[in-house]
Amino acid sequence: xxxxxxxxxxxxxxxxxxxxxxxxxxxxxxxxxxxxxxxxxxxxxxxxxxxxxxxxxxxxxxxxxxxxxxxxxxxxxxxxxxxxxxxxxxxxxxxxxxxxxxxxxxxxxxxxxxxxxxxxxxxxxxxxxxxxxxxxxxxxxxxxxxxxxxxxxxxxxxxxxxxxxxxxxxxxxxxxxxxxxxxxxxxxxxxxxxxxxxxxxxxxxxxxxxxxxxxxxx
Amino acid sequence: xxxxxxxxxxxxxxxxxxxxxxxxxxxxxxxxxxxxxxxxxxxxxxxxxxxxxxxxxxxxxxxxxxxxxxxxxxxxxxxxxxxxxxxxxxxxxxxxxxxxxxxxxxxxxxxxxxxxxxxxxxxxxxxxxxxxxxxxxxxxxxxxxxxxxxxxxxxxxxxxxxxxxxxxxxxxxxxxxxxxxxxxxxxxxxxxxxxxxxxxxxxxxxxxxxxxxxxxxx
DNA sequence: TACTGCATAAGACTATAGTCTGAGGTTACT
DNA sequence: AGTAACCTCAGACTATAGTCTTATGCAGTA
Numbered sequence: 001x002x003x004x005x006x007x008x009x010x011x012x013x014x015x016x017x018x019x020x021x022x023x024x025x026x027x028x029x030x031x032x033x034x035x036x037x038x039x040x041x042x043x044x045x046x047x048x049x050x051x052x053x054x055x056x057x058x059x060x061x062x063x064x065x066x067x068x069x070x071x072x073x074x075x076x077x078x079x080x081x082x083x084x085x086x087x088x089x090x091x092x093x094x095x096x097x098x099x100x101x102x103x104x105x106x107x108x109x110x111x112x113x114x115x116x117x118x119x120x121x122x123x124x125x126x127x128x129x130x131x132x133x134x135x136x137x138x139x140x141x142x143x144x145x146x147x148x149x150x151x152x153x154x155x156x157x158x159x160x161x162x163x164x165x166x167x168x169x170x171x172x173x174x175x176x177x178x179x180x181x182x183x184x185x186x187x188x189x190x191x192x193x194x195x196x197x198x199x200x201x202x203x204x205x206x207x208x209x210x211x212x213x214x215x216x217x218x
Numbered sequence: 219x220x221x222x223x224x225x226x227x228x229x230x231x232x233x234x235x236x237x238x239x240x241x242x243x244x245x246x247x248x249x250x251x252x253x254x255x256x257x258x259x260x261x262x263x264x265x266x267x268x269x270x271x272x273x274x275x276x277x278x279x280x281x282x283x284x285x286x287x288x289x290x291x292x293x294x295x296x297x298x299x300x301x302x303x304x305x306x307x308x309x310x311x312x313x314x315x316x317x318x319x320x321x322x323x324x325x326x327x328x329x330x331x332x333x334x335x336x337x338x339x340x341x342x343x344x345x346x347x348x349x350x351x352x353x354x355x356x357x358x359x360x361x362x363x364x365x366x367x368x369x370x371x372x373x374x375x376x377x378x379x380x381x382x383x384x385x386x387x388x389x390x391x392x393x394x395x396x397x398x399x400x401x402x403x404x405x406x407x408x409x410x411x412x413x414x415x416x417x418x419x420x421x422x423x424x425x426x427x428x429x430x431x432x433x434x435x436x
Numbered sequence: 437t438a439c440t441g442c443a444t445a446a447g448a449c450t451a452t453a454g455t456c457t458g459a460g461g462t463t464a465c466t
Numbered sequence: 467a468g469t470a471a472c473c474t475c476a477g478a479c480t481a482t483a484g485t486c487t488t489a490t491g492c493a494g495t496a
Contacts, residue, residue, distance in 0.1 A: 155472065168421040171453070183475050190455065200482090201453075203386040205423040375443065389483070401445050408485060418452090419483075 003029040003121065006043050008067070009056035009083060010035040018054055018083070021113045025121070037067045041163060044075055045177060052120060053080045054104070057091070065098055066212035069148065072099040073159030079120050092127065102126035147211045150196050158195070161188045165201050166208035221247040221339065224261055226285070227274035227301060228253040236272055236301070239331045243339070255285045259381060262293055263395060270338060271298045272322070275309070283316055284430040287366065290317040291377035297338050310345065320344035365429045371413050379406045383419050384426035 003026045009015045015033050022029055032047070034040045044050065055067055068080055079101040084091060095103050101120050104113055105128055112128075119126040154162060164174040171189070175182040193199055196207055221244045227233045233251050240247055250265070252258045262268065273285055286298055299320040300313040313321050319338050322331055323346055330346075337344040372380060382392040389407070393400040411417055414425055 157473065165420070166424075168416075168418065168424050170418070170451095180473085181475055183477085184473075186454065187473085187475080189453085193454085198386075199454090200386065200388070202383070202419050202423055205420055205427075206384075206386050209423070209427040373442065398443085399445055401447085402443075404484065405445080406443085407483085411484085417484090 002026075003051045004047060004049060005029055005031050005052045005054065006040060006047075006050055007031060007033045007054045008035070008037070008040040009033075009054070018113070022117060025114055025118055038167070040067065040071075041167070044071060044078070045160070050075075050078045052117065053078055054083050054117075055080055055100075056083045058084070065094055066208075068095065068098045068100055069151065069211070070159060070163050073152070073154055074156050074163065076156055079123075081116065081120055081126070096127070103128055147207060151207075151211055153195050154192060158188050158192050161185060162192050162204060162208065165189070165204045168205070220244075221269045222265060222267060223247050223249050223270045223272065224258060224265075224268055225249060225251045225272045226253070226255070226258040227251075227272070236331070240335060243332055243336055256385070258285065258289075259385070262289060262296070263378075268293075268296050270335065271296055272301050272335075273298055273318075274301045276302070283312055284426075286313065286316045286318055287369065287429070288377060288381055291370070291372055292374050292381060294374055297341075299334065299338055299344070314345070321346055365425060368414050369425075369429055372410060376406050376410050376413070379403060380410050380422060380426065383407070383422045386423070 003022075005022055007015050007018050007022075009018065015035075019031055019033070022031060032043055034043060040053070040055070044053070053071065055071075057065060057068070068082060071078065071080060076099070080099070081102040081104055082091075082095040082100045083104045092103050102116050102125055104116050108116075108128070116126040151159075151162075160178065161174060164177060169177070171182050171185045175185045178185070189201070192204070196204070198204055198207060221240075223240055225233050225236050225240075227236065233253075237249055237251070240249060250261055252261060258271070258273070262271070271289065273289075275283060275286070286300060289296065289298060294317070297319040298317070299322055300309075300318045301322045302309060310321050320334050320343055322334050322344075326334075326346070334344040369377075369380075378396065379392060382395060387395070389400050389403045393403045396403075407419070410422070414422070416422055416425060
């Protein structure tokens with residue numbers, strides 16, 4: 001079966017490196033490259049059954065774990081592996097807690113990267129060996145902002161709608177994009193507002209931007 | 219005459235230091251302290267004839283020169299002095315270009331801070347001695363993003379309205395806050411949209427947040 | 437003086453947003 | 467089988483947003 005992989009990283013060189021690594025594993029994989037969260041959103045919205053999303057956590061577009069949180073909400077079944085220049089246990093911990101399937105430090109050599117990707121392709125998780133990770137304790141989330149807590153109560157579909165609002169789309173455009181009626185979009189929006197304690201899409205955008213900012217810890 | 223001074227800094231200790239410095243100069247000054255851009259906005263909106271705004275450029279709220287740009291647009295007559303932990307010529311240059319009346323490095327000792335504040339109270343500007351500043355060249359702005367360029371075409375009033383939108387306020391609330399009719403608010407908003415090439419307040423919020431992000435260079 | 441930019445405003449109108457009610461369907465879990 | 471959570475949708479309605487037109491007043495300036 002042909003693997004579908006999305007690489008979201010704004011460094012062309014590293015994107016190429018990741019691409020090489022994937023090619024070694026799966027020669028005929030369909031690899032899509034993007035350099036911003038915005039583009040990544042478009043791909044995820046348009047493609048089904050993506051086998052892997054390699055997500056850099058410090059893209060110029062909108063750094064942070066926001067992407068991970070949002071995509072995991074909207075596409076819980078798509079495996080996401082975080083790619084990062086740093087290796088701090090705190091970041092890895094958060095990646096785990098936010099539902100990532102793995103973590104690849106940019107310092108890792110090709111063989112490690114291949115091993116990680118292979119592991120995730122097989123449906124398992126892959127984490128680097130780092131001091132301080134063991135004392136993790138899966139109970140409760142760490143460094144979770146209030147916004148993140150509220151956001152995490154959204155259902156996958158609500159999350160998608162929310163992200164579309166944050167891109168500045170009209171209800172009509174969201175409806176078209178998701179191929180459901182505008183009426184349903186409104187239903188979702190009303191539910192979203194109640195969960196997030198807000199009352200307008202304008203405030204939703206502010207909420208989204210705060211979320212991006214507060215989850216940034218690269 | 220009683221001086222009105224606003225200190226916007228999220229480090230309580232440094233806020234206290236600045237307060238001390240001002241007290242030495244003007245014992246009966248009215249000093250208002252805030253720790254975020256949001257609070258600063260409220261004060262500027264509510265108070266007239268402020269003699270000095272001391273503005274930290276890296277507040278947790280929303281770092282960057284966004285505050286300077288916005289406030290200079292909205293209140294061109296209020297002298298603003300930038301306070302910063304760093305002393306890079308680039309930052310000082312930008313402070314000058316964005317219309318600040320002075321720059322105080324946090325490393326400066328009390329006597330220097332007092333000198334700076336005094337100078338600005340007298341209506342002049344005060345800049346630290348830093349290498350590389352002389353080759354400034356007042357012609358043209360440096361490191362100006364496209365958003366900043368567009369934003370700088372807004373008139374003071376339009377800028378105020380824009381900031382209110384970015385806070386998530388309704389037209390009705392903006393009208394009340396600025397004490398003008400909602401009809402006028404709408405007129406301004408239509409003008410703002412044309413200047414910024416956008417078509418909804420939702421996009422305006424996105425624009426504002428990008429502005430904050432792009433002007434951040436602390 | 438005439439012109440320009442700016443701020444103010446009302447009125448009429450169209451478009452979007454948002455709420456509420458009620459309803460049908462799926463999936464998963466008890 | 468029942469229940470709970472989720473996704474879907476329509477219709478009716480109210481509220482907000484946004485455009486366009488027209489108009490007044492003010493300040494600066496050629």
